[in-house]
Amino acid sequence: MSRRSRPLKILEFFLKNIILYEDQENLAGDFEEMYERISGKNGKALALLWYSLQIIKLIPSYFKNYTYWSLAMIKNYLKIAFRNLTRQKGYSLINITGLAVGMACAIFILLWAQDELNYDGFHQNKDNIFRVATLFYEEGGTFHGAQTPAPVASFLKNNFPEIQKSTTVNFGWLTGNSRNIIKLGEKSFYTDDLILTDPSFFDIFSFPFLQGDKKTALENPNSVILTHSTAEKCFGSEDPMNKTIQVDGNPVTVTGVIADVPQNSHLRFDVVLPLIYVRNTNREFFLTKWDSYGFATYVTLQDGVAINEINQKIDDLIRKNDPNFGDTAAYIFLQSLSKIRLFNVDGSVGFMRYVYIFSTIALIILLIACVNYMNLSTARSGKRAKEISLRKVVGSKRANIIWQFFSESMLYACISFLISMLIVILLLPQFNELTGKQISFNSANPGLLFGLFVVALFTGIIAGSYPALYLSSFIPIEILNKSKSTGAKKSPLRKILVVFQFSLSIGLIICMTIVSAQVGYMRDAEIGFEKENVITLPISGKIENIVESFKNELKQNPDIVNVSLKSTSPLSPGGTSGTISWEGKNPDLKVNWSLPMVDHDYFKILNMKIVDGRDFSREIKSDLQEGFILNEEAVRQGNIQNPVGKQITVNSKNGIIIGVVKNAKLNSLRFAISPQAYHLSKTMGEQFQTLFIKIDSGEDDHPFNTITASLAHIERVWKKFMPDSPFEYRFLDEMLENQYRTEIRISRILNTFTFLAIFLSCLGLLGLTSFMAEQRTKEIGVRKVLGASITGIVILLSKEFAKWVLLANLIAWPLAYYFMSQWLQEFSYRIDIGIGTFIASAVIAFIIALLTVSFLSIKAALANPIESLRYE
Amino acid sequence: MKSLTRKEELIMLSILNLKNNAYLVAIVDHLSQATDKKVSLTSVHLPLNRLEKNGLIQSAFGEATAVRGGRRKKIYTITKPGFEALEEHKRISDLLWENYVKYSSSKD
Numbered sequence: 001m002s003r004r005s006r007p008l009k010i011l012e013f014f015l016k017n018i019i020l021y022e023d024q025e026n027l028a029g030d031f032e033e034m035y036e037r038i039s040g041k042n043g044k045a046l047a048l049l050w051y052s053l054q055i056i057k058l059i060p061s062y063f064k065n066y067t068y069w070s071l072a073m074i075k076n077y078l079k080i081a082f083r084n085l086t087r088q089k090g091y092s093l094i095n096i097t098g099l100a101v102g103m104a105c106a107i108f109i110l111l112w113a114q115d116e117l118n119y120d121g122f123h124q125n126k127d128n129i130f131r132v133a134t135l136f137y138e139e140g141g142t143f144h145g146a147q148t149p150a151p152v153a154s155f156l157k158n159n160f161p162e163i164q165k166s167t168t169v170n171f172g173w174l175t176g177n178s179r180n181i182i183k184l185g186e187k188s189f190y191t192d193d194l195i196l197t198d199p200s201f202f203d204i205f206s207f208p209f210l211q212g213d214k215k216t217a218l219e220n221p222n223s224v225i226l227t228h229s230t231a232e233k234c235f236g237s238e239d240p241m242n243k244t245i246q247v248d249g250n251p252v253t254v255t256g257v258i259a260d261v262p263q264n265s266h267l268r269f270d271v272v273l274p275l276i277y278v279r280n281t282n283r284e285f286f287l288t289k290w291d292s293y294g295f296a297t298y299v300t301l302q303d304g305v306a307i308n309e310i311n312q313k314i315d316d317l318i319r320k321n322d323p324n325f326g327d328t329a330a331y332i333f334l335q336s337l338s339k340i341r342l343f344n345v346d347g348s349v350g351f352m353r354y355v356y357i358f359s360t361i362a363l364i365i366l367l368i369a370c371v372n373y374m375n376l377s378t379a380r381s382g383k384r385a386k387e388i389s390l391r392k393v394v395g396s397k398r399a400n401i402i403w404q405f406f407s408e409s410m411l412y413a414c415i416s417f418l419i420s421m422l423i424v425i426l427l428l429p430q431f432n433e434l435t436g437k438q439i440s441f442n443s444a445n446p447g448l449l450f451g452l453f454v455v456a457l458f459t460g461i462i463a464g465s466y467p468a469l470y471l472s473s474f475i476p477i478e479i480l481n482k483s484k485s486t487g488a489k490k491s492p493l494r495k496i497l498v499v500f501q502f503s504l505s506i507g508l509i510i511c512m513t514i515v516s517a518q519v520g521y522m523r524d525a526e527i528g529f530e531k532e533n534v535i536t537l538p539i540s541g542k543i544e545n546i547v548e549s550f551k552n553e554l555k556q557n558p559d560i561v562n563v564s565l566k567s568t569s570p571l572s573p574g575g576t577s578g579t580i581s582w583e584g585k586n587p588d589l590k591v592n593w594s595l596p597m598v599d600h601d602y603f604k605i606l607n608m609k610i611v612d613g614r615d616f617s618r619e620i621k622s623d624l625q626e627g628f629i630l631n632e633e634a635v636r637q638g639n640i641q642n643p644v645g646k647q648i649t650v651n652s653k654n655g656i657i658i659g660v661v662k663n664a665k666l667n668s669l670r671f672a673i674s675p676q677a678y679h680l681s682k683t684m685g686e687q688f689q690t691l692f693i694k695i696d697s698g699e700d701d702h703p704f705n706t707i708t709a710s711l712a713h714i715e716r717v718w719k720k721f722m723p724d725s726p727f728e729y730r731f732l733d734e735m736l737e738n739q740y741r742t743e744i745r746i747s748r749i750l751n752t753f754t755f756l757a758i759f760l761s762c763l764g765l766l767g768l769t770s771f772m773a774e775q776r777t778k779e780i781g782v783r784k785v786l787g788a789s790i791t792g793i794v795i796l797l798s799k800e801f802a803k804w805v806l807l808a809n810l811i812a813w814p815l816a817y818y819f820m821s822q823w824l825q826e827f828s829y830r831i832d833i834g835i836g837t838f839i840a841s842a843v844i845a846f847i848i849a850l851l852t853v854s855f856l857s858i859k860a861a862l863a864n865p866i867e868s869l870r871y872e
Numbered sequence: 873m874k875s876l877t878r879k880e881e882l883i884m885l886s887i888l889n890l891k892n893n894a895y896l897v898a899i900v901d902h903l904s905q906a907t908d909k910k911v912s913l914t915s916v917h918l919p920l921n922r923l924e925k926n927g928l929i930q931s932a933f934g935e936a937t938a939v940r941g942g943r944r945k946k947i948y949t950i951t952k953p954g955f956e957a958l959e960e961h962k963r964i965s966d967l968l969w970e971n972y973v974k975y976s977s978s979k980d
Contacts, residue, residue, distance in 0.1 A: 026946035
């Protein structure tokens, strides 16, 4: 017999796999017979061709059949899943609640993170906008700044062809006032958000004009651009164009109205003046001054210019141009717009840290919810073991079972997803309040929709993975052989999952405690001055002549303890110095001190302690010109031995150090204290900007009444002396509190999510305990009949969980310690992480777990054994 | 009852002719010989499935042969409804064919 020719093995394999199972054997045989015949008659090549053609022809029907049967099976899987869901309502409720809450958290944080990542994202050429940042070298390291001298912008544009456009922005101090008064007829109000800039500002940034022309709006020195809501505040529904308003008493004409600045812009303003607004004033010289770092500079680059390349060319620009380049050594470089919000100027992770932290927390919460699902599904597997075995016996492959359990977890994920969307939509206003954002649910955003899809899919897959693999591994003969179900046999992974879950919860409790402690510390820390009952009012420098009579008239009210003045806004340390030297100064030392001008009462009003030397005195006339009081930080940084009595020269003004004052931490404790030299007279054209008034409410039974009465008195005096300025006061302690807005907010968000994580963990523990108790009903019954006490049984049931929770601590402690010490690095003044926090967190977690478990174990222990043993 | 198509008629008759060896390739061979035309597997396989679904024919696995790589054949046989359908088909055909006269050119 001649050798039979057979089709290629690989083709045969293909054929076999795409024919419907029931037709597999005979059809493959038929094809092979035909193949052989053709190969005998027409040659092997033609036979192969024919055979391949048959395969190709079969492909469409293969797909049709495959889809049909898959859908049929999925329909069956979902039907069974749905029956299980409704049969065990308690477990299903725990599962769905857990997953829905977890997903809602994840979606909230997704929305939040997206909002943060899109900061400044509304500018049309957002990828090509850069801020010019500065790098200072000084004693004690480097220091980064986000502001440059004013001439940098035009110098860059004129001397570097790589720079396409440039603009300078001043955030208001150039007007000489820390807050600016907008006045129209009888109406007047303060604005904190006034900027001065040049016309190219609106070429670089996309702030759309509602009225007026962006090219000409800032050409005239007396022009002003208002945002829509400011224009409305001034003019109501009238047309504001070409009308005149007063800014700090100077008439300016409205030449443009722009839309309100979006909430996610790092530039915030409501009034825009041209830089040339200050021409012919004593502050005009700042526009050409090379050593005053008080202007933000933004540039756009020509196409194809690499940022590193241009950075190298411009870095020593200030050094070359500053004729007085002395104590400070500044370099400049470009920082891209997209990094301004989330990264520090030096490129290190700034606010981005919180995006990372909260994304991680969202993931943790979602994982905890998934772990609950895994635990409950596998714990309940005893009830499913027979079903799985039977499916296997009638021909299911392992892959089919895996598919079954994935479609089941997907069903749960879908139901939970719908509920979580409901939660998100309902709670969005509360979430916005918590985070201080204005996030709206924009379903048209493709990135967001993709994110939501990923959240749902991720949950379904992670939650379903372990049950699918575990349950599909059952061996039918073992399960069907036994009369009793064994599915709930001890699974080590389940314990590991509970430990994992509690590690995460304990970790979060520790983080929450430390963050709250740090925030509390910053709010209550020893700040070196008294902040209570002090109100601050912005004043303009023009009052110098009337200041004494003004103060005296204020003090006529016996409740007004003291009045003082300062040359900076209330919490600012003040502008930094030009050149400073003193007796015995190391000539290589570079210093950068703040030079606030104050009056005689400043230290008294804030009750700042003079630690060495003496306070300014009205009796000693020379203090007015020569007296300098340093703070402790200036003495430390300058390494000045016995400072009192030493000669000091500040901006070529000679004086004597008469005292040293305790550090006053006016700034957020996030930042280190700055060295300061207080003085009474001008060293570089300062003006008084802030009025401090201390009100006594000490022994009064009704401090509120005293303060109200005093405020009425202050307002009367204010109106008399300063009829043009609105009376808008602020309490100093409130302003200090406001500096910690971000930290307080972060702490609150963390508290909320920690609470949710613990809630979810307990939910899972509750489900697991109730299952265990159910499994051991008979055992408990027998034990009770034989004389076990209720306490003994409660301990028996709780013992195991207690062990797991204790174990979880071992994992949580080092992780939490690591992350929290990283976070605390950000703060110049920070708390120590004590072991107490860890132990307290462990105890809290332990008690919560114990309460959860004992709730059910006591119920199980109290059950009458007759009930549980009756059916034997 | 739905009447048989020409193709179905031919396939069922082939099954009858092939007796106990009526499997797909054999039917295709038989039809190609009878009609002296090339018959494709597909054009037979589909009507076969249809007939089986309608209950006119039934199938059973036959013995394996070496020619087929050790695979078994699916042997088709006519069922009782199948015979009834064929008979009905034949009755109508005979009735209509009764007065048929062979074509001859001399008739013109």
